[in-house]
Amino acid sequence: MTRALKLSGAQRAVLGGASIASGLDRQEQDALMSCAVAVRYEPHDVLFYEHDKARYFYCVLSGYVRLYRGSEDQEADIRICEPGDSFGECLVLEGQGYHYSAQAMEHAILARFDLTQVKALLDAQPRIGSAIARSLTQHLLATMDCLARDRMQTSQQRVAHYLLTHCTNEGARATLRLPFQKSLLARKLGLAPEALSRAFSALRGSGVTVSGRAIAIADVDTLRQVF
Amino acid sequence: MTRALKLSGAQRAVLGGASIASGLDRQEQDALMSCAVAVRYEPHDVLFYEHDKARYFYCVLSGYVRLYRGSEDQEADIRICEPGDSFGECLVLEGQGYHYSAQAMEHAILARFDLTQVKALLDAQPRIGSAIARSLTQHLLATMDCLARDRMQTSQQRVAHYLLTHCTNEGARATLRLPFQKSLLARKLGLAPEALSRAFSALRGSGVTVSGRAIAIADVDTLRQVF
DNA sequence: CGCAGTATTGATCGAGATCAAGCGAGGTGG
DNA sequence: CCACCTCGCTTGATCTCGATCAATACTGCG
Numbered sequence: 001m002t003r004a005l006k007l008s009g010a011q012r013a014v015l016g017g018a019s020i021a022s023g024l025d026r027q028e029q030d031a032l033m034s035c036a037v038a039v040r041y042e043p044h045d046v047l048f049y050e051h052d053k054a055r056y057f058y059c060v061l062s063g064y065v066r067l068y069r070g071s072e073d074q075e076a077d078i079r080i081c082e083p084g085d086s087f088g089e090c091l092v093l094e095g096q097g098y099h100y101s102a103q104a105m106e107h108a109i110l111a112r113f114d115l116t117q118v119k120a121l122l123d124a125q126p127r128i129g130s131a132i133a134r135s136l137t138q139h140l141l142a143t144m145d146c147l148a149r150d151r152m153q154t155s156q157q158r159v160a161h162y163l164l165t166h167c168t169n170e171g172a173r174a175t176l177r178l179p180f181q182k183s184l185l186a187r188k189l190g191l192a193p194e195a196l197s198r199a200f201s202a203l204r205g206s207g208v209t210v211s212g213r214a215i216a217i218a219d220v221d222t223l224r225q226v227f
Numbered sequence: 228m229t230r231a232l233k234l235s236g237a238q239r240a241v242l243g244g245a246s247i248a249s250g251l252d253r254q255e256q257d258a259l260m261s262c263a264v265a266v267r268y269e270p271h272d273v274l275f276y277e278h279d280k281a282r283y284f285y286c287v288l289s290g291y292v293r294l295y296r297g298s299e300d301q302e303a304d305i306r307i308c309e310p311g312d313s314f315g316e317c318l319v320l321e322g323q324g325y326h327y328s329a330q331a332m333e334h335a336i337l338a339r340f341d342l343t344q345v346k347a348l349l350d351a352q353p354r355i356g357s358a359i360a361r362s363l364t365q366h367l368l369a370t371m372d373c374l375a376r377d378r379m380q381t382s383q384q385r386v387a388h389y390l391l392t393h394c395t396n397e398g399a400r401a402t403l404r405l406p407f408q409k410s411l412l413a414r415k416l417g418l419a420p421e422a423l424s425r426a427f428s429a430l431r432g433s434g435v436t437v438s439g440r441a442i443a444i445a446d447v448d449t450l451r452q453v454f
Numbered sequence: 455c456g457c458a459g460t461a462t463t464g465a466t467c468g469a470g471a472t473c474a475a476g477c478g479a480g481g482t483g484g
Numbered sequence: 485c486c487a488c489c490t491c492g493c494t495t496g497a498t499c500t501c502g503a504t505c506a507a508t509a510c511t512g513c514g
Contacts, residue, residue, distance in 0.1 A: 068375075069371075069372075069375035069379065070375070070379055074379055075379075076374075076375045076378035076379040077378075078371050078374055078375055079371075090364040090367060090368070093357065093360055093361050093364050094361055094364060095364075099368055099371065099372075100371065100375075122357075126353035126356065129353065129356060129357060129360065130320065130349075130356060132360065133320055133356065133359065133360035133363060134320050134321055136360060136363045136364060136367055137317040137320050137321060137322075137363060139367055140317060140363055140366055140367045140370060141317070141326055143367060143370045143371055143374060144296075144305050144306075144326065144327065144370055145296075145326075146374060147303075147305055147370060147373060147374045147377065148295075148296035148297070148303045148305055148327075150374065150377055150378070150417075151303035151304075151377070151417050152296065152297055152301055152302075152303040154500095154501070154502090155501080155502070181460075181461095182460080182461070183460070183461085190377075190378050191502080191503095192502070192503055192504075193460085193461075193462095194461090194462080194463085194502085194503075194504080195501090195502055195503075196461095197461065197462055197463080198462090198463085198502085200462095201462085201463090212461095212510095212511085381469070381470090382469075382470070408492075408493095409492080409493070410492070410493085418470080418471095419470070419471055419472075420492085420493075420494090421470085421471075421472080421493090421494080421495085422469085422470055422471075423493095424493065424494050424495080425470085425494090425495085427494095428494085428495090439479095
């Protein structure tokens with residue numbers, strides 16, 4: 001990490017669109033953002049480790065952050081945070097320490113919120129609490145979805161689902177550009193990189209073409225048949 | 228389901244100890260409980276299906292409820308709710324439909340909260356919103372924990388973890404009594420019933436003795452070595 | 455050009471699902 | 485009272501998926 005800086009106008013704009021600030025009016029957003037500074041991390045920098053005493057929560061402004069459990073020989077990713085995603089908000093409500101480790105992938109810029117300051121806001125501005133709660137709800141639903149998919153679907157199906165929910169449609173055809181490395185997508189889906197590779201190979205039979213980060217789906221309905 | 232009844236005194240007491248009511252004072256608890264009635268379900272009754280329009284959220288008073296995704300040939304359990312656990316609260320904040328199906332295991336009595344009524348309470352009683360948010364936080368943490376374990380640990384390790392976190396210690400020795408059928412424990416841990424059985428067999432080598440629902444752990448530290 | 459990080463491909467292995475059969479306890483009815 | 489059934493659990497045999505290990509190709513990049 002470099003230095004903590006004031007949020008720029010552009011960064012405040014990104015933050016205003018994030019789910020953590022959704023439904024808040026101008027004044028409430030300002031109050032919330034007054035608790036935040038911008039911080040920058042290099043690839044592979046660790047923001048914090050599981051069980052560390054928590055002083056901040058974060059919202060990704062650019063780059064990617066992975067949240068994971070375990071250490072060294074045995075790691076499992078819990079969530080990959082993209083721009084607009086926040087993490088650690090739950091500590092505003094209760095808890096002393098982080099429940100997972102966080103590591104920046106690529107260069108990442110984040111809004112860092114001071115937990116104590118945000119806590120102090122809650123009584124006067126209950127709608128900020130609601131915004132946090134809505135954000136928690138979305139994380140909960142996403143995590144449950146992930147858990148159910150892990151338990152129910154094969155690697156091919158999970159990859160196909162990712163493609164179908166992230167592609168931009170052009171009639172029957174569709175395309176997408178992966179926002180990050182394949183190894184990170186593999187982690188997100190709970191797979192070894194090799195398994196992701198093989199899943200892509202297998203999906204060629206369903207009209208999926210991969211070249212680097214560019215992916216093309218020949219026919220969306222054909223791909224849906226892998227379920 | 229039979230009939231909706233007023234909550235009895237004993238039921239209100241259970242509810243008061245549930246995490247959904249934690250941190251609320253008498254008056255707030257009363258307000259919250261005024262939105263609830265008691266309902267009773269027979270084993271295998273389905274409370275609702277995924278995507279059903281949501282009118283209620285629930286808190287388990289007795290018995291067990293499993294939350295699951297998928298249908299018929301392909302099901303995955305997301306959570307097993309025990310007495311004191313609530314589910315569907317997130318719909319107070321946003322969303323129209325349930326995100327999973329819910330089925331009673333054994334006879335189950337639940338407090339059923341009317342979403343519309345609870346929503347109406349929130350503005351006047353923001354601390355009720357906080358209580359719901361805290362409950363969501365706990366579900367989120369539990370679900371992330373489950374996801375990480377699924378991705379990291381073998382069946383034996385997950386079973387051992389369950390035993391160690393649910394047993395009552397008596398020095399090095401420890402015992403516990405399963406609160407429900409083994410098949411339900413298997414679902415909770417994301418295993419086929421056969422796999423749970425085999426995990427128990429394997430754990431015999433670590434001093435675990437199983438007879439029916441009664442389980443004994445010869446030495447807690449020995450068992451911890453499976454990690 | 456050559457190197458480092460990233461992705462693919464092949465070969466092998468192991469965990470757990472699935473299928474099928476057998477066991478044991480509780481319940482019912484003749 | 486005992487034969488019989490059902491249900492939950494266990495055990496064995498097999499199979500499939502994905503992890504792991506190892507080698508090779510690909511892609512920027514200094």
